[in-house]
Amino acid sequence: MKGKVALYALFLALVAAGVWWWEGSRTPQPRNLVAALLLLPLFAFVLWLKIDWAPEQASRRQLAKEGGATTKRSASDEITDAAERP
Known part of the structure; x- marks a missing residue:
């Protein structure tokens, strides 16, 4: 996770x-x-959540709905599972 956020x-x-250089803005x-520098890690973390974490969680939930066994469950899975029950 840390490596992807840094990337x-x-x-x-x-x-x-690149945008700053292309537009010829002042320093x-x-x-x-x-x-x-303070906001860059925050934006990178949000990007990591969107690109890497969310699709993995969605595929894990889809597999669980289809009756497949999941290898790893987290507390957030149990919360969302409980919210989906009638």
């Missing part, structure tokens, strides 16, 4: 730097750079 953070930073102020 996504690097990707986001490179895209932001960002230090407070904006600090804000970007």
Whole structure:
């Protein structure tokens, strides 16, 4: 997980730097750079949730609905399973 989040953070930073360079903007102020460095891991974590974690959880739930055995369950699975029961 940490490796993918770091990879996504690097990707986001490179895209932001590329856009900044392409548009020929002036150098960002230090407070904006600090804000970007603080927000970059958060955005990378959200990207990891969307791309990697959510599809895995969805396929695990689909397999459980079809009657297949799951190898690993988490507390969030039990909460959502309980919410789906009548």
